[in-house]
Amino acid sequence: MNVATVTRHGKKFTLVPIEAYRRYLAETRTNLPDYPPLDAHGTRNALESIRVLIARRLIQDRTSAGLTQQQLAELAGVRQETISRIESGKHTATMRIVNKLDKAIGNALRTA
Numbered sequence: 372m373n374v375a376t377v378t379r380h381g382k383k384f385t386l387v388p389i390e391a392y393r394r395y396l397a398e399t400r401t402n403l404p405d406y407p408p409l410d411a412h413g414t415r416n417a418l419e420s421i422r423v424l425i426a427r428r429l430i431q432d433r434t435s436a437g438l439t440q441q442q443l444a445e446l447a448g449v450r451q452e453t454i455s456r457i458e459s460g461k462h463t464a465t466m467r468i469v470n471k472l473d474k475a476i477g478n479a480l481r482t483a
Contacts, residue, residue, distance in 0.1 A: 394435060403426070403431075404426050406423050422461065426459065432473075433454075440455055443479075457472075
């Protein structure tokens with residue numbers, strides 16, 4: 372990502388692409404699932420971490436596209452409960468479902 376800095380009135384600011392800013396806003400406005408705790412060795416459970424990564428990205432992408440869970444479910448041809456479970460970070464999504472959600476979000480962003 373290309374970033375630039377500017378100084379105004381003695382304060383330094385970072386300029387970022389609008390898409391990155393929108394993702395940041397979506398993340399800060401939404402309760403995202405927490406990452407699993409560190410174990411005694413300072414590592415996290417890989418499967419739980421991947422579930423949370425997928426959940427957080429899905430929430431960010433869905434909200435950036437301006438979609439509710441129900442709207443995304445209808446566009447992707449899945450149940451709203453499926454999206455809710457994935458976004459909780461406690462359930463594993465199949466590649467088939469992830470692909471459907473990704474395609475629906477992409478279509479929503481292109482038509483927005």
